[in-house]
Amino acid sequence: xxxxxxxxxxxxxxxxxxxxxxxxxxxxxxxxxxxxxxxxxxxxxxxxxxxxxxxxxxxxxxxxxxxxxxxxxxxxxxxxxxxxxxxxxxxxxxxxxxxxxxxxxxxxxxxxxxxxxxxxxxxxxxxxxxxxxxxxxxxxxxxxxxxxxxxxxxxxxxxxxxxxxxxxxxxxxxxxxxxxxxxxxxxxxxxxxxxxxxxxxxxxxxxxxxxxxxxxxxxxxxxxxxxxxxxxxxxxxxxxxxxxxxxxxxxxxxxxxxxxxxxxxxxxxxxxxxxxxxxxxxxxxxxxxxxxxxxxxxxxxxxxxxxxxxxxxxxxxxxxxxxxxxxxxxxxxxxxxxxxxxxxxxxxxxxxxxxxxxxxxxxxxxxxxxxxxxxxxxxxxxxxxxxxxxxxxxxxxxxxxxxxxxxxxxxxxxxxxxxxxxxxxxxxxxxxxxxxxxxxxxxxxxxxxxxxx
Numbered sequence: 001x002x003x004x005x006x007x008x009x010x011x012x013x014x015x016x017x018x019x020x021x022x023x024x025x026x027x028x029x030x031x032x033x034x035x036x037x038x039x040x041x042x043x044x045x046x047x048x049x050x051x052x053x054x055x056x057x058x059x060x061x062x063x064x065x066x067x068x069x070x071x072x073x074x075x076x077x078x079x080x081x082x083x084x085x086x087x088x089x090x091x092x093x094x095x096x097x098x099x100x101x102x103x104x105x106x107x108x109x110x111x112x113x114x115x116x117x118x119x120x121x122x123x124x125x126x127x128x129x130x131x132x133x134x135x136x137x138x139x140x141x142x143x144x145x146x147x148x149x150x151x152x153x154x155x156x157x158x159x160x161x162x163x164x165x166x167x168x169x170x171x172x173x174x175x176x177x178x179x180x181x182x183x184x185x186x187x188x189x190x191x192x193x194x195x196x197x198x199x200x201x202x203x204x205x206x207x208x209x210x211x212x213x214x215x216x217x218x219x220x221x222x223x224x225x226x227x228x229x230x231x232x233x234x235x236x237x238x239x240x241x242x243x244x245x246x247x248x249x250x251x252x253x254x255x256x257x258x259x260x261x262x263x264x265x266x267x268x269x270x271x272x273x274x275x276x277x278x279x280x281x282x283x284x285x286x287x288x289x290x291x292x293x294x295x296x297x298x299x300x301x302x303x304x305x306x307x308x309x310x311x312x313x314x315x316x317x318x319x320x321x322x323x324x325x326x327x328x329x330x331x332x333x334x335x336x337x338x339x340x341x342x343x344x345x346x347x348x349x350x351x352x353x354x355x356x357x358x359x360x361x362x363x364x365x366x367x368x369x370x371x372x373x374x375x376x377x378x379x380x381x382x383x384x385x386x387x388x389x390x391x392x393x394x395x396x397x398x399x400x401x402x403x404x405x406x407x408x409x410x411x412x413x414x415x416x417x418x419x420x421x422x423x424x425x426x427x428x429x430x431x432x433x434x435x436x437x438x439x440x441x442x443x444x445x446x447x448x449x450x451x452x453x
Contacts, residue, residue, distance in 0.1 A: 007421055008032050008048040011389060014056025015402045017356075019063055019363050020378035023403070029061060031385040034198055034420035039379050058393030059415055060402040062359060063378050064122025064386035065333050066366025069233075069271040069292035069321025072126045072142060073100055075108035075115075076445040077326045086239045086301045086327075090169060093326065094130075096449065098174045102136025104445045109145035111442025112325055114430055117149060119332030119411065122386040122419045123366070123376060124151055125292075125321070127233060127271070129158025129208040130174060131184070139188050143201060150424040150432040152386065154370055155192070156206035156233045157185045159221070162214045167249055169211045178217050181207075182224055189228050197375060198384055198420060202230070209235040210254050211245045218261045231267050231371055233292075234258075237280070238272035239303045255280040264289045269369040271321060272297075273311075274304045281307060285314035290369035293361065295339040296331045297323035305343045308361075309352045319366030334411040337362050341407060355407035385421040390414060 009031045016024040018039060030038040032048050047053070074097075081092040100108075109126070116124055124146075131138055139157060146153035159181040163172030176184075185205055193203040205225035207213040213234070225232045237243065237254040246254045255276060258264060264283055269290030276284070284291065293308050311318050320336045322328055337358045344353035367377025376386050390412040392402040399405035406412055417425035424432050433441075 008051040009054060009421070010044050010047050010051050011054045011056045011061060011387070012043060014059045014061040014389065015392070016061045016379060017359065017403050018379035019360055020380060029379060029387065031387075031418070031421045034385055036379060036381055036383050036385050036387075038381055054389070054416065056389060058391065058397065060390045060392045060406055060412070061379065062120070062388050062390065062406070063363040063376065064388050064417065064419065065120045065362045066319060066370065066377060067116055067121050067124040067322055067333050068269060068290070068319035068366045068369045069294055069323055070112070070124055070126050071128065071324030071326070072109040072112040073097065073105050073128060073130075074324035074326035075112040075442050076100065076104050076449040078329045078446070080326055084301075085241060086303060087169060087241045089301060089327065094170050094174055097130050098132055100130070100132065100135065100138070100449055102138055102141040104449045105138045106141040106145050107441035107445030107448070109142040110149060110433065111438050111445070113146055113149040113151045114433060114435070114438035115330070116322070116333050117151060117417060117424050117430065118414065118428065119334040120388040120390070120414055120417060121333040122152055122388070122417065122424075123154065123370070123372070125154040125156055125204070125233070125370070127156045127158050127206050129160055129206065131176065132174070139192075143192055147200070148433055149430075149438070150419050150422060152200055152376070152419055154202050154204060156204040157188045158206040158208050159185070159217065160208045160212040161217045162212050166214070168213075175212070178214070178220065181217065182220055185221070186224060186228070189230055193228070193230055195229065202370075204231040204233045206233040209242070210250075210257055211242060215261060218258075218263060222262055226267065231269065232263065233269055233271070234263070236270040236273055237275040238298070239301070240275060243275050253277065253280075255283065259283060267371070269317070269319070271323070272303065272306065274298055274306045276307055281310050281314050281316070284311060284316040288317065290317035290319065292319055292321040292369060293340055294321040294323040294328065295336060295343045297328040299339070299343070300327055300329075305347045308340065309344050309348050312357070317365060317368040318361055319369040320362045332411065333362065337407050338409075338411075355404045358407050359403060385418050387416070387418045388414065389416040
């Protein structure tokens with residue numbers, strides 16, 4: 001595909017929802033290089049020479065969406081155990097996932113990130129925790145795929161060391177040795193992690209979950225991450241089964257267990273967190289621990305509805321996540337804004353989460369979870385030009401408030417998606433890889449994985 005990077009442009013006449021600061025009913029955004037240089041009402045006072053001018057009339061401009069939890073390899077394994085609980089689904093899936101190789105991961109990540117981009121996602125994490133021996137460099141494969149799609153990427157080097165013989169859930173032959181895990185994780189940090197402002201790749205350390213990881217690995221992973229200044233991520237309190245497992249194995253609930261291991265803090269964000277106690281909610285707020293809320297996946301697996309409204313009231317960081325494609329089939333990130341809002345209202349009432357609060361979860365909330373609140377998550381001068389432009393005319397014009405139109409119903413068409421000022425999507429079509437190529441890469445990965453299994 002030809003490179004359609006845009007380095008100087010002006011979006012004009014758009015309704016701007018900057019997330020931080022007042023909304024602008026008709027305004028402009030100026031981009032130079034990979035940064036936003038101006039945001040304001042009316043026409044731009046100064047237009048960079050040679051800039052592309054984009055008419056944003058009947059469009060809503062938002063920050064690019066931030067996906068705080070995903071398992072991209074699962075694009076190749078969708079539809080497994082459609083009616084199972086989390087534990088039933090995992091037991092059925094482990095054997096299938098154990099057959100993946102670098103080619104499967106490359107195709108699955110290409111399709112998964114392309115799908116996310118088409119739903120307004122500019123930054124995505126990935127939690128990859130199965131590394132079959134002799135099947136290529138899976139971590140490198142996903143980073144290369146993200147580079148092709150043009151996504152800002154936070155791959156999390158996951159791990160499992162606690163198989164069934166040690167009281168864990170996964171089969172013994174798909175877990176790794178602790179020392180091997182730590183060596184591979186440190187190598188991934190040294191090779192790929194870029195802490196600079198505007199970086200496209202940042203690595204996190206991410207043991208999988210309390211039911212598949214030993215306390216020793218959790219402690220040593222935290223020490224490794226903090227020695228390199230990178231973030232920590234894991235699953236937590238996703239289901240009632242996990243609560244029961246932790247009671248039986250550790251004599252306490254999941255959040256209390258992690259707290260005792262030194263795993264709550266401002267450099268940590270945790271996926272799901274459906275089953276939190278009042279004490280847990282307070283500790284998350286006190287420690288600055290983030291939550292990746294995955295409403296569709298939690299609903300698909302019957303896990304429950306997370307206490308997001310309570311976490312927000314307490315002041316804890318909360319972002320949105322799609323979760324793996326195999327537990328949240330074909331879910332677009334923009335759709336999680338609506339799903340999060342509806343689920344909170346179903347549990348707590350119609351004022352539990354507003355459209356603007358839900359948008360903030362998907363933008364600045366995610367940026368806070370990933371430690372990038374000074375770079376992304378809002379439309380402000382000096383921040384990276386990660387911008388989504390949505391068409392809120394046509395049928396959506398029946399709703400006067402563009403943010404409500406965006407959040408309440410079917411997601412509006414995506415007119416433009418910029419990552420660091422570069423056009424990744426235009427008029428709903430990818431401009432880095434082609435839609436057809438990305439879709440075929442995902443289908444080919446699915447066929448290869450099922451053939452291997």
